[in-house]
Amino acid sequence: xSVDVGIIGLAKSGKTTIFNALTKGQASIDSTAPxxxxxxxxxxxxxxxxxxxxxxxLVFTEARYFDIGAPAKGPAKELGISGQLLNQxxxxxxxxxxxxxxxxDSIPHVEGSLDIERDIANTNLELTFSDLTIIERRMERVSxxxxxAKPPERQALLREQELxxxxxxxxxxxxxxxxxxxxxxxxxxxxxxxFLSAKxxxxxxxxxxxxxxxxxxxxxxxxxxxxxPKCRLIALCGKLEMELTQLDNSAAESFRAEFGMKESGxxxxxxxxxxLLGLISFFSIASGEIKAWSIQDGTNTVKAAGKxxxxxxxxxxxxxxxxxxDLVKCGSLAEARKKGxxxxxxxxxxxxxxxxxxxxxxx
Numbered sequence: 001x002s003v004d005v006g007i008i009g010l011a012k013s014g015k016t017t018i019f020n021a022l023t024k025g026q027a028s029i030d031s032t033a034p035x036x037x038x039x040x041x042x043x044x045x046x047x048x049x050x051x052x053x054x055x056x057x058l059v060f061t062e063a064r065y066f067d068i069g070a071p072a073k074g075p076a077k078e079l080g081i082s083g084q085l086l087n088q089x090x091x092x093x094x095x096x097x098x099x100x101x102x103x104x105d106s107i108p109h110v111e112g113s114l115d116i117e118r119d120i121a122n123t124n125l126e127l128t129f130s131d132l133t134i135i136e137r138r139m140e141r142v143s144x145x146x147x148x149a150k151p152p153e154r155q156a157l158l159r160e161q162e163l164x165x166x167x168x169x170x171x172x173x174x175x176x177x178x179x180x181x182x183x184x185x186x187x188x189x190x191x192x193x194x195f196l197s198a199k200x201x202x203x204x205x206x207x208x209x210x211x212x213x214x215x216x217x218x219x220x221x222x223x224x225x226x227x228x229p230k231c232r233l234i235a236l237c238g239k240l241e242m243e244l245t246q247l248d249n250s251a252a253e254s255f256r257a258e259f260g261m262k263e264s265g266x267x268x269x270x271x272x273x274x275x276l277l278g279l280i281s282f283f284s285i286a287s288g289e290i291k292a293w294s295i296q297d298g299t300n301t302v303k304a305a306g307k308x309x310x311x312x313x314x315x316x317x318x319x320x321x322x323x324x325x326d327l328v329k330c331g332s333l334a335e336a337r338k339k340g341x342x343x344x345x346x347x348x349x350x351x352x353x354x355x356x357x358x359x360x361x362x363x
Contacts, residue, residue, distance in 0.1 A: 003041075003063045003294065005273055006089050009098035010119060012107050014206040014238045018098050019067035021242040021266055027067060034088055035067035041274070041292070042267045043281060045324050045354060049290050052332060056288035061281065063270060066092060086130060090194035094273055095201050097123050101218075101235070102208035120203060120226065127196040128171050134193060135168045163189065171197070178230040200276035203233040204269065209240055212259050232272050236265030280353035283324070284308060295351060304351045305359045315363035319345045324354035 009015035016029045023037025040060035050058050068088055089095070099119045100109060111118070142161050149157055163186060170180050176197035177190075190198070203226060207215055219235040226233050240259070244252040245266070256264065279294045282304060293307050301321075306313030322333075322342045330336040351357070 002061070003094070003273065003277065003279070004066065004092040005063060005094050005096055006066045006068050006092035007096045007098060008068050008089070008123065010100065010123075011110050013098045013100040013119075014102070015096075015098035016067050017238040017242050018096070018204060018206065018269075019065055021238055021245055022065050022269065024245045037065050037067075038062050039065065039270070041270055041281075041294070042264075043292055045281075046283070046290060046292055048328060049283060049324070049356070052327065053285065053290060055285070055290045057290075059289060059291035061292045061294045063273070065096075086196075089196055092199065094277055095127075095196070095199050096204055096269070096273070097201060098204045098206055098238070099123070101205050101211065102237075102239075104208070116205060116222070124176060124197070125174070128174065128176060131177060131195045131197050132168065132171050134195065135164050135171070138193070139164055139168075160189075176201075179228055200230045200273075201232075202269065202272055202276060203231070204238075205233060205235040206238045207235050209237055209259075211235075212237060212240075212261070230276055232276060234265065234268055234272060236269070241265050280351070282351050282353070282355045282357055285356065285358055297353070299351050300347060301345055301349045301351060301357070301359075302347045304357070305361065308359065311363045312359050312361045315361040316347060317360045317362055319349065320358040320360065321345045321349070322356050323352065324356060327356055 007015050007019050016027050016035065019025060019035055019037060020027055023039045025035065025037045027035040027037075039062065041063055043060065046058050046060060049055075066088060068085060097120070099116055101114065101116055103114060139161060142157050142164075146154060146157050146161075167177060167180065167182075167190070171177070177195050178198050178200065182190075203222075205218065205222065207218070211218070215235045215237075219233060222235070223233045241264070244255055244264075247255070252264075256262075274294070278297050280297045281292050281294055284291050284293060291308075293304070295304055295307055301319040302313055302316045305316050305319070320342060321344075322336050326341045327333070327336055330339060330341060333342065336342045
């Protein structure tokens with residue numbers, strides 16, 4: 001399962017710099033056209049498994065990033081997000097909103113001054129306005145359809161009208177859909193609308209190098225106000241992170257240590273995106289390959305097998321499972337089998353993060 005993430009933000013916020021850092025790309029920061037890049041999802045467990053099992057090939061999961069073009073004062077104005085931009089954003093699984101915190105007199109802020117909270121609020125409002133526009137247009141069509149609807153169709157339209165009215169009321173109170181207390185059935189019912197404020201949101205506060213010593217305290221302070229189950233905030237220096245991607249790993253680590261950075265901001269960004277989406281990873285072993293696969297937390301073995309191939313889901317027999325931690329402790333599959341830690345699971349088993357699985361199937 002690949003993950004698609006849209007990167008939005010005001011012009012001159014550094015969103016293309018963040019995109020280049022995430023994807024090791026070289027997109028022009030002056031371009032207003034959308035950019036698309038792919039990066040592998042870091043997972044040190046794969047490297048450890050390679051040391052133990054000596055596969056011919058390692059396959060990481062991938063994330064696609066879309067650097068969404070935006071007009072000079074943001075991705076939307078007054079009447080909501082434009083049709084072309086909405087189409088691009090509606091297809092992604094999550095959003096990264098880049099908010100500028102760095103000072104640079106040669107790159108004036110489009111609003112005339114730096115204000116993190118103002119820019120976060122404005123972006124949230126733009127997403128909300130877009131959803132309100134979609135709801136209002138749909139409710140108008142529902143009203144027209146009700147006039148000539150037959151009883152079964154009429155009931156369905158009335159339920160849709162009531163559902164949309166409730167969501168609209170909360171949006172007008174500036175409560176994004178991701179924070180509304182909606183049931184799983186309602187979530188499924190509105191999935192086709194691709195509401196923007198329903199998508200998990202990671203706010204990236206783009207700081208300057210001189211702000212790095214205060215990055216952790218700034219991040220903690222802002223997260224105390226903005227962190228939600230489907231919304232998190234991270235502070236990083238996009239310019240520095242982009243420059244570090246051009247170095248080899250050892251040189252990059254040395255520079256991070258010099259700046260007091262415990263971990264790559266980009267690795268943290270990818271990990272947080274996964275957490276917000278409720279994703280976990282399992283590993284498959286077959287044909288000399290170890291592959292990482294991303295699935296929704298709570299997925300059973302049959303559906304997990306289907307992520308690899310539909311035939312495996314259709315002909316599923318059972319799964320041979322061991323946790324990553326148990327395998328590392330044992331040192332080999334043979335030792336794990338000897339100790340009884342390699343177990344057989346049926347269709348109802350819920351896959352856990354880090355499970356190493358061999359699927360048995362017959363078609």
